Amino acid sequence: MRGFFRNRYLQNSADDIRHFMRNPGLMAVTAVLLVLILIFIVYPIGSVLIKSFSVSYPTVTLRYETSVAASADVDRLVTHPLLGVLKNLQGLESARATGKSGSFAIHLRFQRDWDDLKGLNDTKRSISAIQGQVDPHVRKFTYRLGKESVNSIASYRDFFSNSYYYRALRNSIVLALVSTALVTFFAFCFAYLGLKGPDFLKGALRVMGLIPLIAPPFIFALALILIGGRMGIFTKLLHLPFNIYGWPGVITAQVITFLPLGYLMIENVLRSLGTNLEDAASDMRASDVDILFKITIPLAAPGILKAGLLVFLMSIADFGNPMLIGGGVSFLATDAYFLWMSENNLEMAAVFCVFLVLPSMIMFMIHEYILKGRVYTTIGGKPQQSEKRRMSPKIFYPMLAIVTPLSIMIVLCFGMIFIGAFTKILMVDNSFTLEHFQSSNGFYSLVTSLKFAFSAALIAPIIGVTLSYILVRKRIPFKRILEFTALLGFAVPGTVMGVGYIIAFNAPPLKLTGTFIIMIINEAFRNLSVSLEAGSSKLHQIDVAIEEAAVDMGAGAFATFSQVVLPLISSALVAGFVYTFMVGMIAVSAVIFLITPGNNLASLYILAVAEEGFLGMACAISIMLIVVVAASLGTLKVISKYTKTEVF
């Protein structure tokens, strides 16, 4: 049976390849997309993995030119005496001599954490002892500092032997688990109440679900610092002996940040369940509480779990919140940044990245292979017209009690951002001011952000939607692999894509780090999947027969695509554009590795000034950022209205 399956699979692949080869246009487009994906998604991620399995040693290379003709003589007269003194150098791991005809060198490799300058000075000092002996034979000495990379699992050994490192992994996982559990719990209550509770709650919940989409993802951490930080309103007014930095802060900030995501997903799940089964249970004498626990929750469980998985991924990849409000607690995503930024320890940063990816991959696999197809939706039959039932007080009041404090917290957070933006220094000098809005660096970063987000939003939909067309409609070999790699950029935490880009594009032939363009490429390829999804879902809605009709009328593949398909899926292009633009405006985690002076983005600038304690300015720029994003979306909406393109 297994052999049969494999043969059939091979047979299919062979057919696909044959079909593919007969179609040069398709081949060319697919090849271009594949190359782009390989270079800008697979290669950086692969580089991280390779880097994590290497260690680099500080090296000192000593070169000398000699007038002695025979190599053997050089060894006897110069090299051996040199090695003789150098082998006693402090921290030396190995010394290796190379050379031929006039130019020779000794490579000195020091211990991993050895200070290379000390190594250099020690080398010079050692040599000076035998200077007189070798000088007659040597024309010139040159020294060079360097690094030597060696394949090794030493970084992993370090990771597990150093509590400072492995604690970051433990913390990240604990944080993700706690945040996920809380978010799914709260999101379920919000969604359930919004869907089945009184109508007036619905609008408020929707707004709450959508606003954070255009706000920088760490805005709640910022607000929480204003509320419960060392100089926070509550801390000061109530003379609290503690502040919110650390675990309570990060967890609270994450719960509020990811609540909308969980809410939107779980609401969708509950909605798609329909009321049919609940009606049936009610008909079978079940009380409302019974229905909730015996029917609704079990049925929604796979969908809730799915939402939970996504929240888990977002939480573990979260950068801004731990950065701002994490206090002294270490987390993988942010510590990978610090390892690179302050220690230039890319190897350990790469190991951190691997441990960032592993949980994500495990979750992704669970999602793909266990949860897929286990989502219950109402099967068959039209949705019945049914009156919204009054919610039982036994459910309504407990849920309201759960939802209310969190809602107040959210409103309070938004309020604090406003108060902070218009106050000189909160709790120190509470006078009104507009000065926080007058930051020229802030304005400049906003303009950069606009350029950045706009450019990325032009690239991602074109590649994503074209790819979706090929994946959905065309017969190409190894489709799943192409799809998987395209989605990888999104599935992998931003920190990983950041570190990956630094490792991959820091050397020729693709030395791109430090340029504005690499930031844009990074953003575009990280968000490919949304355009891809938008394209496929649109294509699945369009009957293939429409394209077949075009071909039947004599249109070629290109004409069919450009004149029939493209107009039909233009809304997917626009949706991809809008989404990429929005997330580009508030991007943090990957681009923070790629920014250079002069190319600072608004979201990163906010993060930077907030870290330096200029909270008022951070609030003010946050508000400006939200306004700019909202205004851009408004403009788009107006354009779409006049051009009659469907956008939202």
Added chain:
Amino acid sequence: MRDMADNGSPIILELQNITKRFGDLMAVNNISYALARGKLVTFVGPSGCGKTTLLRIVSGFIEPDEGRVILDGEDITRIRPNARDTAMVFQNYALFPHMTVARNIGFGLQMMKKPKNEVKNEVERLLDLVQLSGLGERKPHELSGGQQQRVALARALSLHPKILLLDEPLSNLDANLRVMMRTEIRKLQRRLDLSIIFVTHDQEEAMSISDLLVVMDQGVVKQVGSPTEVYEQPVDDFVANFVGHINFFPGEVTAFGREELILKIDQVDLKVQRPAFEVAPGDRLKAVVRPESIDIVDAQTSTGADQNVMEGQIEVAMYIGSVMRYTITAGDQTVYVDESDPQYQGIFQEGKAVKLILKKRIHLLKVQEA
């Protein structure tokens, strides 16, 4: 009258002036009706006629704007679905996909806090009743459509409801299974003496299964009657059309006696039994004739009297197996005729001149003013 339905059986359910609007749409418009115990009554009508809304008002999922629902003497209008003595079989069965068949069937009893043993025995009995013994541990998606249907039925029966509500229960089954299942439902209803409201849009299904039909259109009841009554003596064009193919012959009353009257259509005189309502010469009436009630013979055949005979020409002859369906032009009129057992009767070719004999079963309707 309060406790007895039209035919003398005690009443199980009474609907009093039920009205329900959805926005501007009048879904159910002032319907009053009393159902006899132990009968299978079918609400039938085109989609949007209000039949499902009415059913869901009985089950409690929709609250009527006006009117009362009285079940076995008790006003249940404001009682929630889970406290009503009704049980419903849903159109798509609404089986709980995360529970086994046995747990599905036992769910209602479990909710009523019956002891585990009792639930188990009852589930076994019900599985046996719907011929699903041994499938209790399966999940619903592991069953065929027909089996799922039986589970839904068993689940509803588990509550021993005073009235069983079936909402288009057969519409998701294929044609053969549908016929089989409706026979089974009918047998079960007779055996257990169940009171059932059955909702369907399929007139054939409705006719074949019911004791009584309630034909609905646009939120009102058009006609209540046995299948025969509704088919043979429809109260208006809508009902006549809805329950089968039909020919309308509008004409004028030219003469009438004690038993019969003459209706002149085109050039032909139709001798028909007098209807129950008052008629006078000169009245415009409509003869309503089912296609199978018209005989068709060769134009050369001598038919004796001219009365009740029309001449025409075969326009289309369609062979459907059990019947031959002819579309015939007779003067200005298009007439549909079904001839059963066509191989035996002989088939008329298209274009052939024929005579139509309208002798049997002619029903008269007043011409409705537009």
